[in-house]
Amino acid sequence: MRFKDVFSIIGPAMVGPSSSHTAGAARIGRAARHLYGRDRQPAKAEIVLYGSFADTYKGHGTDMAIVGGLLDYPTDDERLPQAQEIARASGTEVVFVPGKGMHPHPNTAVIKLYEQDAEEPALFMTGTSIGGGNIEVVNVNGFNVRFSGVYPTLVITHTDSPGVIADITQILKREWVNIGYMSVDRKSRAGDAMMVLELDAAIPSALLEELSGFPSIRELRAVELS
Template structure:
């Protein structure tokens, strides 16, 4: 990724100490919360690489939990997020992972709804510098999301015309696609579209998309 200006390197307004290890982690957690669509009852957080080595000292753990609580990078409550989560009855468990990972600053989150024994949502995100992030996996689908633009994530069946219909509806609303990724589990099985747009997505457009046959779920990242 090329940084557009010096602020992309310094990072956003934030509670420190690190734009990569703190602000980036908070953004990963917050994007996961938006994609999950609700406050999780439980979250398993797995850190890899540099995150795994320094997640306590750099505030990475509290930052990513703060993001799950929908806190922004400059929220003064970030350092107290673990206590706030506990008081809200949210169980958070952290561990360090080994093996291959896509970036030195990588976090995997497995989120659970109430009374679930298995996670119903998983996400893998990387903090690539200056508070910037890339989400590289959602529910096992390969994606590339930055969270910097309005983003549609659509779970759907892998069927002919699905991509064309979604892009047609966007075009009719005058919405330009800045980036799009598509992945599927198997032929005619479950698939995912992740679309970053230059314009905001209206509630009316979401309603149209939700009514299209074959679309199973939609999340809008603002």
């Protein structure tokens, strides 16, 4: 568990009532929106809640917080209590589903975001609220990768071929962008892989553009919640 500073332990500025069930939930939703794409609106959001999230989500405002995060609202945004109405008015259908079976943490949400008329989600993300408003994303589109959302984060889907990770990290080194944490996973040998890089500084737009044109990269997303 990686904390940025003492304020990460105390918890963020937020619309209450709970740092774990409200602030953490909002950050989980916002991480999903950044992975999906901040410049586009999902047609449908299916949100599966597990553990105490499922037991108390209405009373603790977990539902409105996750949807507010999906609208890219920060934890202290005054629009959070109206988030579900705003989402529906903007064209996003929101569905909450009680989760069954094993889950990685007592406060777990699986978020599935769909394009219009799509049967399969464009984004499938599992996030956990670990206390004090802090979160950990533990799965993205079937890849077992992890990140906290505390730092600027690159999530890169790429071909699993020799030298790809080295090439990308060399580009970051050239631009003096330091990597604080890395998580990688692959679905099959020589198939698709995912790389998550938590960085010590904001991600320059020119760097994002350069990496987006990298031949081995299938998809690139930047998650910046701070």
